Amino acid sequence: xxxxxxxxxxxxxxxxxxxxxxxxxxxxxxxxDPGLLCFNKRAADIFHQHGAEVSEIPGSDTPCWHIKIxxxxxxxxxxxxxxxxxxxxxxxxxxxxxKGDEPRVYFITGxxxxxxxxxxxxxxxxxxxxxxxxxxxxxxxxxxxxxDLCASAHVCERxxxxxxxIRTVNIQDKDITEDNKDVNKFFACLNNTTKxxxxxxxxxxxxxxxxxxxxxxxxxxxxxxxxxxISFITCLVKSPLQFVDDTxxxxxxxxxxxxxxxxxxxxxxxxxxxxxxxxxxxQINAEVLAGITLGQLVNKGTPVxxxxxxxxxxxxxxxxxxxxxxxxxxxxxxxxxARFYRIPNYSTSGVCDTKIPGQQSTVERLFSDxxxxxxxxxxxxxxxxxxxxxxxxxxxxxxxxxxHFKMIKFFLKSPRIDGQELTDMTKQIRDVMDTPxxxxxQYIRPVMRSGELSAPYPFEGDGEDDSxxxxxxxxxxxxxxxxxxxxxxxxxxxxxxEIPGLLPRLNVYKxxx
Amino acid sequence: xPEDIVDxxxxxxxxxxxxxxxxxxxxxxxxxxxxxxxxxxxxxxxxSVADIINEGLTASMEIVGQKFENEEYYIPDMLAxxxxxxxxxxxxxxxxxxxxxxxKGKIIVATVKGDLHDIGKNIVSVLLRGAGYIVKxxxxxxxxxxIVKAVKKEKPQFLGLSALLTSTMTTMEDTIKALTESSLRxxxxxxxxxxxVSEEYARSIGADGYGADGFHAVSVVEALNAExxxxx
Numbered sequence: 001x002x003x004x005x006x007x008x009x010x011x012x013x014x015x016x017x018x019x020x021x022x023x024x025x026x027x028x029x030x031x032x033d034p035g036l037l038c039f040n041k042r043a044a045d046i047f048h049q050h051g052a053e054v055s056e057i058p059g060s061d062t063p064c065w066h067i068k069i070x071x072x073x074x075x076x077x078x079x080x081x082x083x084x085x086x087x088x089x090x091x092x093x094x095x096x097x098x099k100g101d102e103p104r105v106y107f108i109t110g111x112x113x114x115x116x117x118x119x120x121x122x123x124x125x126x127x128x129x130x131x132x133x134x135x136x137x138x139x140x141x142x143x144x145x146x147x148d149l150c151a152s153a154h155v156c157e158r159x160x161x162x163x164x165x166i167r168t169v170n171i172q173d174k175d176i177t178e179d180n181k182d183v184n185k186f187f188a189c190l191n192n193t194t195k196x197x198x199x200x201x202x203x204x205x206x207x208x209x210x211x212x213x214x215x216x217x218x219x220x221x222x223x224x225x226x227x228x229x230i231s232f233i234t235c236l237v238k239s240p241l242q243f244v245d246d247t248x249x250x251x252x253x254x255x256x257x258x259x260x261x262x263x264x265x266x267x268x269x270x271x272x273x274x275x276x277x278x279x280x281x282x283q284i285n286a287e288v289l290a291g292i293t294l295g296q297l298v299n300k301g302t303p304v305x306x307x308x309x310x311x312x313x314x315x316x317x318x319x320x321x322x323x324x325x326x327x328x329x330x331x332x333x334x335x336x337x338a339r340f341y342r343i344p345n346y347s348t349s350g351v352c353d354t355k356i357p358g359q360q361s362t363v364e365r366l367f368s369d370x371x372x373x374x375x376x377x378x379x380x381x382x383x384x385x386x387x388x389x390x391x392x393x394x395x396x397x398x399x400x401x402x403x404h405f406k407m408i409k410f411f412l413k414s415p416r417i418d419g420q421e422l423t424d425m426t427k428q429i430r431d432v433m434d435t436p437x438x439x440x441x442q443y444i445r446p447v448m449r450s451g452e453l454s455a456p457y458p459f460e461g462d463g464e465d466d467s468x469x470x471x472x473x474x475x476x477x478x479x480x481x482x483x484x485x486x487x488x489x490x491x492x493x494x495x496x497x498e499i500p501g502l503l504p505r506l507n508v509y510k511x512x513x
Numbered sequence: 514x515p516e517d518i519v520d521x522x523x524x525x526x527x528x529x530x531x532x533x534x535x536x537x538x539x540x541x542x543x544x545x546x547x548x549x550x551x552x553x554x555x556x557x558x559x560x561s562v563a564d565i566i567n568e569g570l571t572a573s574m575e576i577v578g579q580k581f582e583n584e585e586y587y588i589p590d591m592l593a594x595x596x597x598x599x600x601x602x603x604x605x606x607x608x609x610x611x612x613x614x615x616x617k618g619k620i621i622v623a624t625v626k627g628d629l630h631d632i633g634k635n636i637v638s639v640l641l642r643g644a645g646y647i648v649k650x651x652x653x654x655x656x657x658x659x660i661v662k663a664v665k666k667e668k669p670q671f672l673g674l675s676a677l678l679t680s681t682m683t684t685m686e687d688t689i690k691a692l693t694e695s696s697l698r699x700x701x702x703x704x705x706x707x708x709x710v711s712e713e714y715a716r717s718i719g720a721d722g723y724g725a726d727g728f729h730a731v732s733v734v735e736a737l738n739a740e741x742x743x744x745x
Contacts, residue, residue: 436650437635442529442596444589446536 002086002097003106003163006412011103011339011376014332020340023333026282027289028071035068036241036290040248046297047073067243074289077296083342085260085303087164087379088227090217090487091194095227096164096379098305100342103376105412107405109156109384109398110166112200116144117356117387117394121470137469139356141392144169146176146188146503148393151480153192155395156384158479161405164196165189166233168385168393173503180501182206183213186230187495187502190217191487198231198262204250206501211257213499216491224259231260233307233346236294237287239267243294251291255298262346262379263291264307268320269330271313277326281333284310288334292343305379307346308334314353320389322351323364331368332375339376347377350401355388357397357469366404373408399472399479403458410454484508518555522548522569522601527576529593531600538590548597552604562605562612566645570598574643588728592636595643602642617645618738620671621663624653625684630677633707636727637673644731646671657688664697670741671734673724676707685710686718693719702737706730 015023037057038044044065048054053068087096096106118140126132149169156162167189176184181202189197190213201207210230218224234251238244254261265287267273273280288306295304310330314321321327331347338345349372352364369382382405383390385398432440447453458475461467486492489509496507504510528537530547546554555565577594580586602616609616622638624631631653638648649667651660664672672692676682685705692698698719705715706724715723722737724730 437639439632439635439639441589441592441636442535445529445538445593448587448589 001093002095003093005096005104005106005163005378006373006409007414008103008105008374008376008412009414011335012332012371012374013336014329014375015336020336023278023281023285023337024340026278027286028074030241030282030286031069031074031290032071033068034241035066036237036243036287038065038067038243038248039063039245040243040252041065042252043067043243043248043294046252046294050297062245069290069293073297074293077293078289078341078343080296080300081292081341081343082301082303085305085344085378086228087196087198087231087260088218088224088229089164089194089196090190090229091485092227094164094195096196098344098378100344100378101339102378103339104378105373105376105380106163106378107161107373107380107382107384107409108164108166108196108198109152109162109168110198110381111383111386111390112167112170113386113391113393114144114170114172115141115388115392116148116169117141117392117396119394119396119469119473121473134465135467135470137357137396137473139394143172144393145173146171146184146506149185149188150192150506152385152393152395152398153189153197154482154484155398155476155479157193157195157485158482159384159398159402161402161409162195162384164198164379165193166381167197167199175503178203179206180503183209183499183501184503184506186210186213187499187506190214190229191492191506191508192484194485196229196231198233200233200235201250201254204246204253207250207253207257209499209501211259213495216495216498217487228260228303231262233262233264234291235264235266235307235309236291237263237265239265239272239287240283241287241290243290248294251295252298255295255302255304258299258302260303260305261295262305262307263288263295264309264346265291266309266311269310269312269326270315271318273310275313277329277333280310280330281337284308284330284334285337304343305346306334306338306341306343308338309348309381310334311351321353322348322368322383322389323353323360325367327351328368328371331372331377335372335375335377344378346379346381347372347375348381348383349373350383351386351389352383353389355392357387357394357400357472361387361397362400362404365401369401369404370408370411373412395476396469396472399476400459400468403472406455407457416452518551518558518560519564519569521546522551522555522565523573523576525551526570526573526594526597526601527580529590529597531597549600549604552601556604556608562608562614565601565605566614570601571645574598591643592639592727596639597643598645599639599642599648602645602647606647616647618671618734619647619649619667619669620673620734621649621651621660621667621669622673622675623651623655623660623663624675624677625660625681625688626654626656627684628676628678628681629653630707631675633677633727634673634675637675637706637724637730640727640731641673641734644735646734657684657691660688661691661695661697664692664701665695669701670738672701672703673730673734674703674705674720676705676710679709682707682709682714685720689719702734702741704730704733704737
């Protein structure tokens with residue numbers, strides 16, 4: 001049985017059916033004129049072989065082609081792209097079944113940050129009243145390491161609202177190189193969570209080692225096909241409208257192997273896309289359609305997700321403003337576009353502008369988490385623990401996010417209103433009206449234990465004290481202390497024998513000896 | 514067997530079942546006698562009122578209290594059990610004097626004139642009954658003169674006044690003044706409660722105590738009761 005996710009009743013739609021169609025038409029126009037620049041020769045050749053208008057741009061230091069994609073190629077690709085994508089998991093009960101026309105939301109972590117945020121609590125004494133003490137969190141940013149990635153995967157395994165895991169930290173240990181980063185990154189994730197693992201690929205020459213590792217964990221090549229417990233994110237089209245050489249090459253190879261892959265585009269309204277909603281939407285949709293088309297030309301029927309990470313520029317420094325309201329609007333529009341194509345959507349929410357957990361991070365992330373979730377993306381890449389755009393990762397924030405996702409998931413549940421329920425409630429009202437106290441309290445008890453009531457906010461302090469962060473920290477320590485569900489010893493042993501480049505310290509069975 | 518009835522009373526208090534219609538905690542209990550029916554049966558069987566109270570009601574509420582402390586029970590569960598004890602006490606009340614069992618005390622409760630809100634007052638009533646007090650509930654929107662009349666007639670040890678509105682809380686002060694004018698003030702301990710009032714407000718109008726919530730109200734009454742009995 002796959003994970004249930006949350007099926008959204010009457011998903012939120014910002015744009016009308018006609019506007020969806022208009023965006024689609026504009027994107028098709030953009031794919032023809034101005035078309036895209038392509039810095040990858042294989043992609044240019046593939047498009048050329050299938051009837052796209054491709055011309056090499058002369059006089060450039062870097063080889064570059066101009067590609068104009070006809071509507072027919074896009075239509076064929078949209079037709080052959082699977083409408084249901086399965087993302088497997090080490091524990092098959094954690095697999096995700098995403099249907100493009102079903103607004104069932106799965107909440108997934110992400111993205112990859114360079115900085116890990118440690119936290120400790122210091123006690124401060126009031127000058128005016130020395131008896132009064134408060135605990136204040138002190139945050140210390142540092143470079144992310146592979147041990148952090150293991151801890152993060154473990155905590156996310158234990159958080160029930162997390163449906164899948166995108167690696168959260170860029171591992172920057174001294175013994176991590178371009179050539180061993182991918183295998184260590186995937187192993188650290190797979191060995192510490194039984195949920196689906198998604199990541200980008202650092203080096204194409206590691207793809208086969210990563211796939212081999214996944215096959216060993218899944219129990220063979222065929223098992224991995226049936227239970228694809230890993231998948232990839234690729235941002236092959238750099239905005240505006242440019243196929244990047246290395247990522248496009250990786251994308252082609254991933255598609256050839258038939259593993260699920262996100263075709264992600266991340267334009268910034270104001271700098272790499274128009275500041276107006278219609279403009280960024282027409283462009284991001286064109287960019288994703290171009291990627292999906294390439295994927296289907298490489299391997300017809302290969303599973304792809306419509307990936308959207310649009311963002312508005314900050315007006316003070318032109319960096320990404322993930323906390324802006326428009327960012328949520330663009331994401332909801334993208335969810336609607338993907339649903340129009342019936343291709344499962346990878347959408348973004350919860351990314352915030354602030355650098356530490358606190359009130360601003362809560363306001364920014366909660367706003368987008370609620371609104372984007374309401375629109376019913378299948379794969380909500382909802383930035384568990386992320387801060388400062390996608391630069392900083394905080395485990396403390398992850399625990400805070402879990403609490404508010406419990407609320408959002410509860411809110412998204414279908415209302416339980418039907419004839420039988422209303423008959424029962426009418427009887428209950430009559431019965432209570434016959435009593436002297438006229439209280440319904442006795443009826444709370446079975447409901448309270450049935451899971452029909454939302455849980456209180458878990459980090460509520462006593463009285464006037466705001467103890468949210470301190471209580472969340474306690475919860476984090478509890479989670480970290482829980483046992484880790486590692487890959488079994490025999491499989492681990494094979495992985496370390498057959499996959500080169502793995503750091504010996506990641507072999508937990510060797511450590512125990 | 515009479516002992517079995519007391520055990521059943523105990524079990525049904527823990528389950529929070531007042532009558533046979535109540536669900537309780539465990540499934541399949543609807544239709545089986547609840548505390549009200551069992552207490553009637555116990556009296557008819559000749560079981561002493563003291564045994565019903567001590568071994569049936571008080572012992573079961575101790576278990577309920579432990580379950581609450583262990584977070585196995587929540588406030589609605591406590592209330593359900595307290596309501597069951599309250600129902601039992603109501604049935605036992607006419608038998609108390611004959612059996613020589615003294616109730617812990619008597620309290621009159623009322624929501625003051627002009628105020629229709631009575632949920633808080635009702636919860637306090639249920640909990641006080643559950644704690645073994647005789648509770649006379651005058652209802653809501655009660656005229657001050659009717660409260661004075663009831664205190665004169667019932668001679669309670671405690672009077673609980675409730676108000677939800679800032680516009681009606683001042684009636685509590687009027688009530689205390691009216692009791693003073695009727696020379697009844699020193700015969701009754703007055704506890705107030707309700708969203709707009711506070712400990713400070715209670716002191717300012719000459720009340721003896723303030724209950725922040727239902728459970729706190731019971732503990733205030735218990736403390737005042739112990740103080741009074743200590744003086745006796």
